[in-house]
Amino acid sequence: MKLSGDKLSCVRGGRTLFADLSFGVAAGQALLVMGPNGAGKTTLLRTIAGLLHPAAGRVFMEGGAPDETLSEQCHYVGHPNAIKTSLTVAENAAFWSRFLGNGGADQAALETFGLAALSDIPAGYLSAGQKRRLGLARLLLADRPLWLLDEPTSSLDQAGQETLTTAVNAHLTRGGMVVAATHMPLGFAKARELHLGRMAQAA
Amino acid sequence: MTAFWQLVARDLAIAWREGGAIGITLGFYLIVVAMLPLGLGPDLNLLSRIAPGVLWVALLLAALLSLGRLFETDYEDGSLEVLATGPLPLEAVAAAKSLAHWITTGVPLTVLAPVVGLLLNLPPEGYGVLVATMLAGTPAISFIGAIGAALTLRARRGGVLLALLMLPLFVPTLTFGISSVGAALLGTEAFAPSFMILVAISLASIVLAPLAAAAALRFQLQ
């Protein structure tokens, strides 16, 4: 399985953010998308996720499930955490587990991200870091081959970042792919870098 | 299909937890209807003649109150993006949320309507018909309203704009809802055709409105 971007161009608000961008992410690899604010990192992730349409070029999955679109083979965790504040942590996880996946994975996901003890707390009471961890837990609930992460470590403390790195590396070991927009190196295994900005070039 | 009902159940759970919104909508309905006799004077004959119209118009206004937020919280906390990229087509997501809105707003208002009808001296033969027509017509309000909610998601002065956009689109439901009740009260044969057209409009909106709402949501998420 391999994620491929072929001469991708994206235009937002009249500005061409990047043009003729080509890249590839093979199974077990991570791609770090780096660049200054406004360079198009989020736009690239959202284009891969299927929320945006590129102005030119295309992005596709080689060797994945033949009857599934790229959107169906990835999961995007953006800046907001998609948490319902009036539901408990467990209820949030259970909903996404049943909606996005096959259900039943919620307990394990909460444990991985250190939230099991907070299961019955309304999600609105969590700290920013805990909310971020709950948002990231969706990755385990959706269980897709390609993970798209937008500044995943924002609001996370050291322990939280380590938890994320462990989960990502486990995912990569299982043959998954990760594309992450970030300002700093995240400690993912086998990570290559893609720099956006005035010079858009593939690693 | 399971994902669809999961979403409906989630919206119902959130509405139940947050409780207050339903109360405000019902309270608004009561107050708006009560203002009429306060304004027009207690002429019971007059009130009973205008009761069907007032009860329906006030229902529309009360429903409009809660429609504005149909997609708003999901959009702001990022849930809408996840729902849009999930296994359920966006049209089904819009339909699920419209259905949940109907259950949490349309149905309670319909249940309250006959009680409020007492304030307007609605004739006895009108109560059953009122509930029947509102049950038949409120789905159209929730589903067509979802189109407006999707269009005004990020607009300035969204609430007022929503009312301006939606009221013309609600005219058919309003017309046939009121004319059904009116026909039943007069005992004419016009009740059956009016009522069936009302039902047809609701059914058509259940099928077609989510298409427009989803199209609007896709643009909003870009």
Next chain:
Amino acid sequence: MAMQTLTQRFANPTRFMALAARLLPWASALAAALIAVGLYMAFFTAPPDYQQGHTAKIMYVHVPAAWLSMFIYALIAASSFGLLVFRHPLADVSAKAAAPIGAVFTFLCLVTGSLWGKPMWGAFWAWDPRLTSVLILFFLYLGLIALRSSIEDEQLAGNLTAILAVVGIVILPIIRFSVDWNSIHQQPSVSRIGMPAIHPSILWPLLVMAVGMTVLFAALHLKAMRNEILRRRLKTLRMAEVQTASGLAQPAE
């Protein structure tokens, strides 16, 4: 769908601008001439109605205005369809330019209808079913204008307004049907604005006015579209200045 190249994207609007510039003087002159002739015929050669006298002559403005209010909405719906399905470069410009003009013709129809109805009804408004439908159409126009002006992002505003226009045109016949139903079943007597019988001496001024007002709309629409295209070009140039000044990526043209 791949973005058209720079030249392709501006070929259409540029050709349009040149075409419109050539057409406008002729269209304006033709409209003025037709309307002048039509009004002359209406006032001097057409007979007064045996019932309503000369007040019925307001229909020579009212009826074409009614036709135009519906025609313009259909045009907006067609433009919207062109935007949503074909991404035609001029579709959004056409829809945006037509909405205020359509609203004005609709308003004109309402005002002339109200003035026409006053001697008959004794009131300036009597919920005549046809006029009521036009009133709701007026609200639909206002909705289009209000929605577009409430959204900052112009491209998003165009797309969403297009959806509203298409939804509106689908529901419009149902609205018309429901208003007619209402007038039959709710009111004991149907008070319609009575059109005089169509006699050639009445038909010709009516047609001349209708064609004249349509050409007037065409001229106004072309002019408004040109203005909108110029405004968008100006905006693109201004944004280019901003981008160059801040050193960010070059704007897409």
